[in-house]
Amino acid sequence: MTITQSGPFIVTGASGQLGRQVVANLLAKGAGPIIAITRSPNKIADLVEKGVEVRKGDFNDPQSLATAFASGKRLLIISTDDLEPGKRLAAHTNAIAAAKAEGIAHIVYTSLVNPVEECPITFTADHRDTEALIMASGAAYTILRNNLYADLVLIGGGQSIAMGKHFAAAADGKTGYVTRTDCARAASVALLQEAGSSILDITGPAAISQAEIAAILSEIAGKDIPYIPISADDLVQAMVGNGLPEFMARVFASFDEAIAQGYLDVVSGDLAKLTGQAGQSVHDFLIANKAALLTPPKPG
Secondary structure (H helix, E strand, C coil), X not given: CCCCCCCCEEXXXXXXXXXXXXXXXXXXXXXXXXXXXXXXXXXHHHHHHHCCEEEECCCCCHHHHHHHHCCCCEXXXXXXXXXXXXXXXXXXXXXXXXXXXXXXXXXXXXXXXXXXXXXXXXXXXXXXXXXXXXXXXXXXXXXXXXXXXXXXXXXXXXXXXXXXXXXXXXXXXXXXXXXXXXXXXXXXXXXXXXCCCEEEEEXXXXXXXXXXXXXXXXXXXXXXXXXXXXXXXXXXXXXXXXCCCHHHHHHHHHHHHHHHCCCCCCCCCHHHHHHCCCCCCHXXXXXXXXXXXXXXXXXX
C-alpha cells in the first residue's frame, strides 16, 4: 500500500483494542509522525519506544483536547463505548469542536451501518448526529460505517457451545459481520490514503444468520448446537438473570432487534475497494478462534 497522505496522524482511543491495531498498522507501513491519544498514557507507554508520540486526551475533558490535537493533520475519531444516552454524542461533539479549532484537515470516524432513525440499536442517534457534526465541521471526512464485530460472536458463541444451544432474538435476520482487525485495516488505510470526503460501509464478505452461526458452532464443537429463536424481552430477562444490569441487557438486545428487522443485513465491497482486500468471513474467523470458543466459560 502506498502512503498518499502526509501526517501527523492522530489516533484517538489508542489504548483500546481497535486503536492499538490501527497504530500497529500505521507503524507497519512506515507512516509518521503518529500521535496516539488516550486517557491513560501509561497503558501505551511501550509505543514511545517505537517512535509514537503519546498524549493524554479525554473527549469528556474539552480542555485536554487542544493540546492532544495540536499540530495534527489527519484524525481518527474512534467512537466511544459509553452506552448512556447522550454521553457518547457529547464526547464526540467535544472532539469535533477541538478538531475544528486545531485545523484538522481530515477526520476519519468509526460509525455504524444504517444509522437511520428507525434502527432500534439504542445508540444509533449518537452515530447519526456525530456524522452530521463532522460533515458540518469544514474538514474533509471519511465515515466508516462498520457493521457489528464478528468478535462479538466469540463471546456468545462460547456460551452457546457450553449450553448446547444458541439463543438469540434475531429471528431469521442476517448480519454482515466484520472483524475488528478488518475495521482497523480500513481505518488505517483511510488515514493514509483517502482524499476528499466519503461514506463507506465496512462489512464482511457475506451476511449470515444466527442459524448459520449455530451451524458453524456445531462444526467447531463436533455436536449439534441448534439455534433457538427467542423474544427480545426473554433475551433481556436471561441476561439480567446472569447478572447483567437491565440497561446493558436492553442495549445488547437492541442489536438482535436490529438484525431481526434487517438493519444490519448490509454487505458492501467498500472494504475491498479501500484496502485492496476483502474482509474475513465469519466462518473462517470462528474456525481461527476455535480454541477460544472451546474454552469453558469462567464461573461467575
